[in-house]
Amino acid sequence: MPDPTVNLYTVQEIHAAEAAAGSALHDGTLARRAAHAVAELGWATWLRGLVNPCVAVLAGPGNNGADALLTANLLTTRGVHVVLVEPLAPGKSALRARARSELPVDIESHDRLPTRRRPFDLIIDGLLGIGARPVKYGPLAAVIHQVNAAGVPVLSIDVPSGMNADTGALSEGDICIQASRTLTLIGHKRGLATYQGAAAAGQISVTSLGVPTDATGCVLDGTASLATLCPREDATVHKGRRGDAWILGGAAGMTGAAWIASTGALATGAGRVFAAFETAASAAAGDRSPQIQTRTWAAPVPERAAVVIGCGLGQSDDAVAALETAVLHPGPLLLDADALNLLARSSTAAAALANRHAAAVLTPHPLEAARLLGVSAASIQQDRFSAVRALARRFNAVVVLKGNGSIISVATSDSTWVSASGHPILATGGTGDCLAGLIGGLLARGLPPLDAARLGTWIHGRAAELEAARLGGSCGLDLAQLAHSCARAINELQRNRFN
Incomplete structure (x- = not known):
């Protein structure tokens, strides 16, 4: 049987689905589901079977950063050495603050991607979510440039950081993560299906997080x-x-x-x-x-x-x-x-x-x-x-x-x-x-x-x-x-x- 028809969603439509999820969003359930899906995908695709695997987790200041930090916690329980990269001070996200507090107090953290004698086995990108502004310069841009030059597999959470999830376009001077794979949450995004967004996202997987979504006016045509x-x-x-x-x-x-x-x-x-x-x-x-x-x-x-x-x-x-x-x-x-x-x-x-x-x-x-x-x-x-x-x-x-x-x-x-x-x-x-x-x-x-x-x-x-x-x-x-x-x-x- 062919796969079901894939709907493509705007940021507004995804936010509406999140709001309809109600308490599942507010108590952090969706974030934990997202972290579990990211950790499982990273483990199954890149980390399983490696000796002493090491992963850099890029954690932004908002809820996307919370997903990344919760993923980091799950990977540490599997014996993965996790290095945090936190280029910006935490924002007002209570979810992120709670996720950060659950990590070991001595976990290694930097504001840039550190240089290591042995390259990271995987970089998990949780810098920015679908509602973020474009990135042109500053600490986030510096980290994105480092990651894109690292030659290491990159797994982006929801959307490659810096990419416009609605249009798939970067304005002049904008930069974004170039992912090997993107695990997009709740529903596939329009901007990941065309132009620069499709190129930046790499292989795309979708996890619904158990959130129901309606059909949209945009479909990804396949078999x-x-x-x-x-x-x-x-x-x-x-x-x-x-x-x-x-x-x-x-x-x-x-x-x-x-x-x-x-x-x-x-x-x-x-x-x-x-x-x-x-x-x-x-x-x-x-x-x-x-x-x-x-x-x-x-x-x-x-x-x-x-x-x-x-x-x-x-x-x-x-x-x-x-x-x-x-x-x-x-x-x-x-x-x-x-x-x-x-x-x-x-x-x-x-x-x-x-x-x-x-x-x-x-x-x-x-x-x-x-x-x-x-x-x-x-x-x-x-x-x-x-x-x-x-x-x-x-x-x-x-x-x-x-x-x-x-x-x-x-x-x-x-x-x-x-x-x-x-x-x-x-x-x-x-x-x-x-x-x-x-x-x-x-x-x-x-x-x-x-x-x-x-x-x-x-x-x-x-x-x-x-x-x-x-x-x-x-x-x-x-x-x-x-x-x-x-x-x-x-x-x-x-x-x-x-x-």
Whole structure:
């Protein structure tokens, strides 16, 4: 059975759940449950079997520091040598004061991470919780720099100290702990699923502490939430029922992008794939799969076909005209790459897109999103959740904001979905074209725009993980192999659902 759907929570939602827990919060029960979970995870993952293990416990001035101190106490009872790091004077937390009083009076404590002849076996990060302010300088910053340079495994409690738990973004000059693993409490946090937060958190585990939580408007998309979106077919299926995908792009000198998108569409099992180029000469250039039929931009597109426009489209007047025609297409539509850049310049295309009966899919990276909203890429990254919702509303569209932890939104809902798959191996040219074709192929197969965007984004990330495992790292990606792995990921998800 797949894991249950994972909800992603805001800080406000977590605080509301804590408040609803009532006395369990006030008498320290939740803190002791948290400490037990942290100690067990640290012991099972890093410390069990070591001779005379030594752990540095970073304890901040508030309740997160209380969790860390209670964890320290549990580890000392298992024979672990614990060294406290307390860079700030205790705050007003009675819970922290009580936790500190339970530790041996002679326990070793420092205001910085001490230098040892033998490195620590583990660092437990309990400096700051989810409601803390950003860290730029001062004693906390000094300790964070030390920890990040130590080369020692780090287990963060709830959130890597200094990270924004709502956005997953660090402002200029901010720093945070770079954790090996994060044990987040009560519920998974939105900011740990995307951008810098996902990178800083390392492997994430969730412990509910026995606190009930409601479903939220943000879901971490994985096999549990996506399996039901896979199309089901019987033995009578034929290519006509699997639909047509048309890839419009491939201006002179940029034909590769259209070919890559076409192979992504093929990976979905779309019935027929057409690559439409600017000219017949462009269509004849380069290697291609014999399954891909070629056309030019002037060719009429069937009304029911799914259109993907933008991959190598260019910025010419003819490209603008092609876009303004495409947004009037009555069938499924996806805009990527050059089509998005032209959309930012064409009020005609933008108006037609916003007035479409069926939502189009937009797949911008942060810079393209910035152009569409008239802001900087940095401001997009500072709050990716707000940015993707703003784009969806402005263009009456389903929007995939690409990046580490891609986020999907739709104009008709405040809900968002964050893709749980992905790998740095995708940081090379052409992978976005593959994603565009992949979603376009799913549109051709009849999936609604939101379902196609969610499913395609996850499959693309899962295929990257498979390729990274095959290659043993993040270099050397072959886009044809990526498309094959997309097909493997789709087939795997279908088997899990229907077998």
